[in-house]
Amino acid sequence: MKEINFYLIRHGETEWNKQNLMQGAKDSPLTEQGINGAKITGNYLSMVPFVAAYSSTQKRAMDTRDLIVAANHATTTSIPCATHCGLCEMNFGIWEGQEVSYLKSLPEFQPYLTDLARFDSQVNQGEHYLDVYARMRQALFDIIATHDSGNILIVSHGTALRLLIHVISGGDWTQHRDEILRPKLLNTSISLLNYRQSYPNQIGQFTLQQYNQVIHLT
Template identity: 45%
Template sequence: MKKQLTFYFVRHGRTVWNEQGLLQGQGDSPLIAEGIEGAMKTGKHLANIPFVAAYSSVLKRAMDTAEYIIGERNIPFFQHKGLNEHSFGSWEGALVSHLRQNEEYQQMTKDPANFQAKSNRGETFGELAKRAMKAIDEIIQIHHSGNILVVSHGHTLHLLLALFDGSTWQNHRENPRVTRLANTSISIVRYEQAENESAGRFVLETVNSTAHLSCFRQK
């Protein structure tokens, strides 16, 4: 095999804004005690996985989650802007319960193909897909084999997992295998590329596993 990688995708731990029902996007808020504990439980669950590298977005909630998972292990840790959460522009920091009444917000959640991010001046799903997949492609170019930890965000990971499974950014929310991801859930994806292939393939093995978080409530 030219390349054989196993990605462990983890959504960041629960934060203050998650608790308050505020939309985060590329805004940020600190992990709460439950988020820290969830990250530490994830680290304990993955303690025997020999990671060759760890990656996170540049947002502090993802970086902190990754550091709690890594713990005392000597794992090279990098940040990549391409793994950042979907930019929601002017909606960031607003109550999700209020935003649900907004027609364009409803379009974002139900009709990603036609969501243009006009009123909030954030990102479209097409823009998110392009930069997130570029980040994954760059990671693949660096590593030839081994296990890689990636800590990112709800919208970004949901879209990536659906793309790996053959969906498009336009119809990714219709993929029944990829559901809304819980905080510090684990999704495992294999990437394989043969010597004579110009591009490889992704295989979803596990999506949104929370067995290691059984003592935590998830919203």
């Protein structure tokens, strides 16, 4: 039997977040607020005994993970840290680094926002939502294969995490951007996903216990 609690956290605020620039495969450093948010999150989770901490291979996520882990006092042993490329943010192609306000004025940007079934990733030479979900799901199951129980920290990204959480909880991928069904994940928000597997050759069950919690930041 396996039972794992995943603490899914979006990275801290970055310079591109602050400037409202489209940020996916490209990176920008954490702002002072982003660093503080990661430290506050670390303090809030300081007594959670994590058995491992994962992040994407992108620096903004790795830095956030390391700041959270540095504040942990729940165990006398160091928390093993690792990266997984499957946890990276969606690649937005030629939209990367452009002002979101400008992109919203483009007709070809609208399917990405509101009509996801019609979104064609060839338009922006980036990734499709289904490809992002497939690699995020695979990353999660790679981690599950390595652990039988315990609390696991995962620091990833807004679009990728929002999609993963919505679909793996039973939602339709075309509705994961619906602000009522699944509000946008805030920087250093905490979502708690439980995984329980009763038999070795059986895919277990995911239960979303908490989504986009930011009470620790107020």
